[in-house]
Amino acid sequence: MIISVPATSANLGPGFDCLGLSLDFRNQFSITPSNFSSIQIIGEGEGLAKFLVDNMFVKIFKKTLLDFGIQGNEFRFLFKNKIPVSRGMGSxxxxxxxxxxSAYHFAKKEIDKQSILNDALIYExxxxxxxxxxxxxxxxxxxxxxxxYHLKQEIPQIFKAVMVVPNRSISTKYSRQTLPxxxxxxxxxxxxxxxxxxSMAFAQGKWDVLTLASRDKFHQDRRMKQFPVLFAVQKIAxxxxxxxxxxxxxxxxFFNMCYADDAQKLANIFEKKFSNFRVFVLGFDNQGVMIEEE
Structure with a gap:
């Protein structure tokens, strides 16, 4: 089977730990029954021994199967990763x-998204x-x-996300320790x-208030002080x-939302100003986790 999951951007300024959205930029997980276990990673995380020796996907997959009463199976895992690791995009x-x-699907259980979400809360x-x-x-x-409990609003395709991905990470654990x-x-x-x-802007399509609504006093400035160039990224955007x-x-x-017609221009400016950062122009995803192939 092949299952894919999109990248995400969370907090969105003032929505600390309670607001998030999905980006059309997916990690793809391919799982095949085998006589012995093996892991292959293509893309982000490729060549990093820690992802081969102590792989979180494999541990959670087998633990969930065990909860369903299934054990003793071996698999060949192929991970095609697009989402940058440890960069705040939900890897x-x-x-x-x-x-x-994947465990639900292998166990022939209905892909009940609410149950999957509640199970995911155990690990996040x-x-x-x-x-x-x-x-x-x-x-x-x-x-x-x-x-x-959640409420979802689909995001119109007239918008794009311009993601600026720096060449260094910010530790989530450390950055939380800097918060009051x-x-x-x-x-x-x-x-x-x-x-x-x-929340009302997304629900009612009042996009002109997003600049005002995305300001924050809880966490952003404190975290950005660890990497001050991010203030310039926000100002330019x-x-x-x-x-x-x-x-x-x-x-x-850094997540930047704009009309699709403005996205490439903004991306070009970022690429010129921050040549050592990666810049992605992405659509928004309204599907979430998907079974791509059985």
Whole structure:
């Protein structure tokens, strides 16, 4: 079987741990029954021994099969990875969702996306990446009693994402340690108002308010100070047609949303200004995890 999972961008400025969307940029996982286990990686992560020796996909896939009462099988795993590793584009969420979905399919269980999402929460406690990885689109996510509740809005294809991917990572674990344990009432109201407005903007198609709605006082500036060039990325994006420009997850990638007609121009500016960074012009994904071939 072949299952694919899209890249994601989470937080989206003020939506810390609760807003995320899906990008049309997929990791593809191919699994074939075999007489012995083997792992081959093509693309991102290729040649890194740690992904061959202690592979998260394989561990979660076999653990989920064991939960279904299936054990003792061997497989040939082929991973074709497009999503940059440790750059805030949901590479870990793609692995988690892909592994669980693959186990469901192999066990001949219905691909119940809600169950897959709740199972994914075991491995990723923040739902803002795993939810769009499962469902696609723009998502508002809430966790209550070990269950994810979400509302999805499809993203029109008149938009593109211009992703700027720096040549270094920002550790999610370390960057969380730089965040305060408490926030002021004024900062909290600031973020609640912006994240609420962003949700309504996606629901009602009020795209002109996205620049205002994507401002944040919880995490972005603190994380970007670890890599100050990101402030320049955001400034250039907003000055050249981006409707919103936000740190993707905990970084270091930057997510920029614009009309499709403006995307290549913005990408060209980024490529000229930041020649050592990668720049991707991507569509938005409204499907989430998919079975591509059986």
């Amino acid at each position: 870990s969420s793609a692995v988690i969702v892909g592994a669980i979905s 406690s923040h739902p803002d990446n795993i939810t769009p990885a499962v469902y696609g689109g723009f998502n508002v996510c809430v966790v209550d009693r070990k269950k994810v 344990k408490r926030y002021s009432v004024s900062d909290s109201v600031f973020n609640i108002s912006r994240s609420s407005m962003m 907003l000055a050249n047609g981006a409707l919103m420009s936000t740190l993707s997850g905990s970084g270091s990638s």
